[in-house]
Amino acid sequence: MKAHLTELLTQAAKSLGVDSASFSILLERPKSADHGDFATNLAMMLAKPLRQNPRAIAESLIKALPASDYVAKVEIAGAGFINFFLNGQARHGVIAQIREQGDRFGHNSAGQRRKVQVEFVSANPTGPLHVGHGRGAAVGDCLARLLAANGWDVTREFYYNDAGAQIDNLTKSVHARAQGLTPEHPTFPEEGYRGEYIIDIAKAYLAGETIVADDQQVTASGDVNDLESIRRFAVAYLRHEQDLDLQAFQIKFDVFSLESGLYTEGKVESTVQALINSGHTYEQDDALWLKTTDFGDDKDRVMRKREGGYTYFVPDVAYHVEKWKRGFERVINEQGADHHSTITRVRAGLQAIDIGIPQGWPDYVLHQMVTVMRGGEEVKLSKRAGSYVTLRDLIEEVGCDATRYFLAARRADSQLVFDIDLARAQTNDNPVYYIQYAHARICSVLGQWGGDQSTLVSADLSRLDAPHEAALLQRLDEFTDVVKNAADELAPHMIANYLKELASDLHSYYNAQQFLVEDSALKLARMALISATRQVLKNGLDLLGVSAPEKM
RNA sequence: GCCCUCGUAGCUCAGUGGAUAGAGCAUUCGCCUCCUAAGCGAAGGGUCACAGGUUCAACUCCUGUCGAGGGCACCA
Known part of the structure; x- marks a missing residue:
């Protein structure tokens, strides 16, 4: 119907001698029924180029409108709005469309089956998912559904860091618990994870349990001092826990990507080499730097630390190079706003490599913090995690439907207050x-x-x-x-x-x-x-x- | 100090540059002999943080100020 009215207006404007390229027609649905079914501000837009009073232009436009089977009445209102009133046939035509299209009504083919990847959640395997991850999960999954409804070929992807300092920290924490140490003990790792779930992992490890996660099977050696076995077991254990969290939230991913894989397959090395070859790097103070300032950053960033390891954004760049090579002309990364600073660096790295990646690629959707309230008070403590509200606790308390709705119903970029009492209310x-x-x-x-x-x-x-x-x-x-x-x-x-x-x-x-x-x-x-x-x-x-x- | 996001009714939030700024909760008053009252109707409640600017037209765009949150590591 919009297209139909646009066509009518275009013809009317042409007959007034206006070049159709010099304006765009905006049709909107008025808030008030008195203003018809559709309204356009075209006459006001043309006021300047035609140097005439908008109401006079509107009058000429209406006179020049071709006849239509769907328009019952056209009026001028306010400063020069043209209001269209449709006849019954035009109004109830939508019922037949809905009946014919069924579950596909509302969908379109704008994406033309092009490949888009939505990366979301991407929590590190260092603890259970919390309510912030839940917001990412709800928003990311809805984005994926929306893009699919708009004709895109969508891949849902979860990336996790199983190779950095946080994992070492996790390993040390489980190691300490396996020895029976508590966080109060002087040799418990300074920055160690203190949640009760660490005890569960240590117990399962000592019992020699087997965990299946991400199509891998890991069996604990049970040896208290086998740090490598502890690391592998703890990561698998927490990935399995997160799988249960996601299952409870009814979210399925197509692909799980591991940071460690980027290292073992040489992707990190080849990316570093490509960056060096690009000429946008330099050595200083025994470290390797990327000139991110060449691409809009406010200072250059270290790629390879003095002690030899890479900073976190290097594998991130390597990962995105892989995404591009996998044929995703569009990538949307849904993450918490606290990861905001990675955007400039990842994009800078991709531009430096210069393999045809567009400047603003990939897209980011960042969500702000979630505060959970119950009985008018902020809820902070979780038994399992020790310091935050876990997603599974929340789902158990308020249900999957309500949790998803509340976490997706707000603009991602504004802070969210999750009122448990309201979400639980069956009223x-x-x-x-x-x-x-x-x-x-x-x-x-x-x-x-x-x-x-x-x-x-x-x-x-x-x-x-x-x-x-x-x-x-x-x-x-x-x-x-x-x-x-x-x-x-x-x-x-x-x-x-x-x-x-x-x-x-x-x-x-x-x-x-x-x-x-x-x-x-x-x-x-x-x-x-x-x-x-x-x-x-x-x-x-x-x-x-x-x-x-x-x-x- | 610099960068990003946000600031709309007592509370939680909508609002593609357009007409009288909306909804729910809360407050007040109504509606079930009738398809589910987990519902509906009505009333009150606003300097759209503040100050400039652009525009025929600004809650919306630009600049600045204030306030909230987040970032600004050879941490992730």
Whole structure:
């Protein structure tokens, strides 16, 4: 419909002698029904080039508009807005579209099956996933779903650092616990991990247990002083724990990438060599530096430390070179805002290597901190982890659906307050239940109607003329744009907001009108409308990874 | 000190440069002999942090100030 109106306006503008390349037509949905179904500011945009009063231009434009089968009325309003009022046929056409497209309604093919990778969570195997990882998981998974709905070929990837100082620290911590040391003991590692889960790992290690994670099987040697065995076992143990966390959150990854693999396969070395060859490196103070200032950084960064090891961003660059070589013309990294500083360095490294990677590649979506509240107080302590709220604790307490919704329903770049009491509430306060209830309500009504859904094709939709029906029809029609915009903006929260509004329209309608009425033609039309609404609610919830229950 | 993000109703948050800035909670008042009251309707509640600027038009874009969070390692 938007395309149709754009075409009408383009022709009208042409007939006024305006070059169609000199302006772009913006059509929006007015907030108020008084302003029609669509509005454009075209006349105001043309005021300057034509040097005329916007209202006068609007009048000429309207006169020049070609006839249309869908437009009932056109008005000038305010400073020069042109408001379009559609006829019934144009308004209820969306119901047929929804019925025909089903689960695919709202989807488009903008991505043209091109390859995109969404990397998210990427927690290091040094502890259980916490609520911050949960936000990354919820946002990242929704992004992946959104991109798939927009026609991209999506790969979900989890990268973890199993090779650095943090892992040494983990190994020492487990080693200490295996010897029966507590954090209070003077020889317990200074920066060691103190959570109770370290004790569990030590016990399992001493018992010689076998762990399966990432398709690898690791058996503990049980030798208290075999640090290499402890390291391998602890990493596998925690990766397995994280797998359980992700499983509880119903998130699946296509690929797990290991930092250690980049070293063993020589990718780090070859990347360093490529950087040296690029001429953007230099030696100073016994260290090797990358001139990241050549690419917008405010100071150069050390690549190889004096003691010989590489700093963390070097394998990160190597990893991204691999991503590029694997054919991802688009990569989106979802991470916590505390990793913000890596962006400039990774991009600088990729530019230095100069293998055709575009300047702004890859994309980043950063999420801000999460604070968890219960009973009006901040929740900080977790038994398992010792210092933070674990994702699994949260899921166990509030459920997977509510956790996912709450973590994805806010803009990623603003700080989030997670109110456990609200998320648990099975009342109208809770947006998750509010939306799911709308879906269940429709299912219930359709069940009581008991008719065959296929008969809805023949419904006389012109009977849908009540104000609540017009509002609902318009909302359904918006879904396609919302899915497109949310993907373009990498903003899954837009889906959550849309669903709240759609549910609200449905609930208002439900209370204002009886659906199962005597008049069988009217009843059929209303069944067609709520059936379409049910489908869109489900499609939207699917994008968030939240279930659409038929009964509550 | 420098860089990034945020600042909207008492609280939690929406708001692709457009018309009277919205929703939920909380407060007040209504609605179930009727399809699920996990619902609906109504009222009150605002200097869109502050000050400039760009524009026909700014919550939205630009600059500065203040406030919150995060970054600024030969840690990851």
